[in-house]
Structure formats: structure tokens, C-alpha cells
Amino acid sequence: xxxxxxxxxxxxxxxxxxxxxxxxxxxxxxxxxxxxxxxxxxxxxxxxxxxxxxxxxxxxxxxxxxxxxxxxxxxxxxxxxxxxxxxxxxxxxxxxxxxxxxxxxxxxxxxxxxxxxxxxxxxxxxxxxxxxxxxxxxxxxxxxxxxxxxxxxxxxxxxxxxxxxxxxxxxxxxxxxxxxxxxxxxxxxxxxxxxxxxxxxxxxx
Numbered sequence: 001x002x003x004x005x006x007x008x009x010x011x012x013x014x015x016x017x018x019x020x021x022x023x024x025x026x027x028x029x030x031x032x033x034x035x036x037x038x039x040x041x042x043x044x045x046x047x048x049x050x051x052x053x054x055x056x057x058x059x060x061x062x063x064x065x066x067x068x069x070x071x072x073x074x075x076x077x078x079x080x081x082x083x084x085x086x087x088x089x090x091x092x093x094x095x096x097x098x099x100x101x102x103x104x105x106x107x108x109x110x111x112x113x114x115x116x117x118x119x120x121x122x123x124x125x126x127x128x129x130x131x132x133x134x135x136x137x138x139x140x141x142x143x144x145x146x147x148x149x150x151x152x153x154x155x156x157x158x159x160x161x162x163x164x165x166x167x168x169x170x171x172x173x174x175x176x177x178x179x180x181x182x183x184x185x186x187x188x189x190x191x192x193x194x195x196x197x198x199x200x201x202x203x204x205x
Contacts, residue, residue, distance in 0.1 A: 001134060002115055007143035010113050012201060016101035016149060022094055022181065023061035023165050026068040029089035037093055037180060038193050040169055047129050050141030050152065050166045058141060059167040059178070059193075065092055067162035094181040097165070100173050101150035101202055105140070106163070114140065122157040145171060148199035171197050 031037050040057035047053030048060060062068035069075045069092075075084050104110060111117060116136060125135045137154075144152055145168045156162030167178065172195030179192035 001136060004139055004143055007139060008146050011143050011149060012147040014103050014110060016103050016202065018100045019102050020098040022096050023063055024065050024068040025061050025093045025095055026072045026074060026090055027093060029091050032091050038178065038191050049125050049137045052138045052142065053129060055142060056145055057169055059169050061095055061165040063163040067156050067159045068092065070158040071156060095178055096181050097178045099151050099176045102153055103144065103149050104153040106153060106155050118155055121155055141166065148201045150176060169193060173197055
């Protein structure tokens with residue numbers, strides 16, 4: 001497996017791009033009721049595909065509502081049918097983002113540089129983390145954060161054509177933001193994350 005130092009060197013050499021749009025996040029209703037729909041503390045407590053348990057926070061978004069539901073295991077495919085899972089109440093958030101340093105891990109040239117395949121990015125990670133074994137995607141995520149990359153576009157492990165956006169909240173640049181879309185509804189709070197970070201390693205677009 002490639003070393004952390006080499007991963008950092010490779011990722012630091014990759015050009016990021018500015019991008020804005022709308023992605024989605026499915027969360028437990030309790031987080032909205034507590035006024036923290038944009039918190040990523042759960043990823044630090046439990047770990048995620050691109051962040052090791054206890055290491056740092058990562059904010060996971062999905063390109064479609066369907067992808068968000070599959071990623072949070074609210075639905076799954078069984079014998080060709082979409083099946084729902086009984087869970088505590090959940091809320092689907094539409095999140096508008098305006099970011100300035102996104103690296104696309106799906107790009108063939110990026111995969112070659114990192115020496116990994118799309119399939120390797122989709123491999124199960126929870127058992128390896130529980131057994132304290134290295135997880136290639138977590139190593140990539142840690143290296144990306146170490147060289148101040150703001151976010152990664154990655155393939156969904158649960159939806160064949162799906163895409164996830166993995167954001168490092170503590171690497172959001174000053175002109176970057178993520179906000180909950182509420183339309184013209186005046187009774188809903190305007191939740192947003194606004195970047196404050198100034199990188200000395202990378203220049204945001």
C-alpha cells in the first residue's frame with residue numbers, strides 16, 4: 001500500500017477546481033431539531049469511508065436524493081426491488097455549495113497517479129477500521145486534508161452511477177460556503193457553513 005507521505009505528495013500536485021451546485025444529505029431528525037443539521041461530528045466519532053475514527057471530521061454529501069438514501073442505508077436493493085428500512089425519522093436536506101478546491105478522484109488520470117482503481121475506492125471499510133487495519137480511502141482522505149484540499153469528488157459505493165462529495169469542514173476557504181436550501185419559507189432557520197481557512201499549500205480557484 002502506498003505510503004501516507006507519497007499520497008500527500010501526489011495529491012498536492014493535483015489541480016483542484018471551483019464548483020458550485022446542489023448536493024443532498026439525509027440526516028436523523030434529531031440533528032435538525034437540535035439546530036445542528038450541518039454538523040459532521042458523527043463522522044469523527046464513528047469514522048467514515050474517507051476519514052478514520054477519531055481523526056477529523058468529514059462532511060459527506062450525495063449527488064441525488066436516491067444516492068443519499070442508499071449511502072445512509074435508509075433503502076437498499078433486494079432482488080431488483082428497492083426496499084425501505086425501518087428507522088427513526090430522517091430529513092432530506094438540499095445543500096447548496098460553492099467550493100474552490102475540489103479534486104475529482106473519479107478522473108482516470110487521478111486514479112493512475114494514486115495507483116488505485118474505482119473498485120478499490122468502493123471496497124468495504126468498516127471491518128478493517130474495527131480491526132485497526134489500514135483503509136486506502138481513509139489514507140487518501142487524511143492525505144487530502146493534510147495538503148489542504150477542500151473536498152473530494154468520489155464514486156458512490158452503493159449506487160453504480162452515483163457520486164459523493166467529501167468535504168473537510170476545517171479546510172473550507174474564506175470564500176467557500178455550504179448552506180441549507182429553504183426557498184422562501186420564512187419560518188426555517190438559514191443554516192450555513194462559511195469557510196475561514198487560509199491555505200499556505202494550495203491556491204484556491
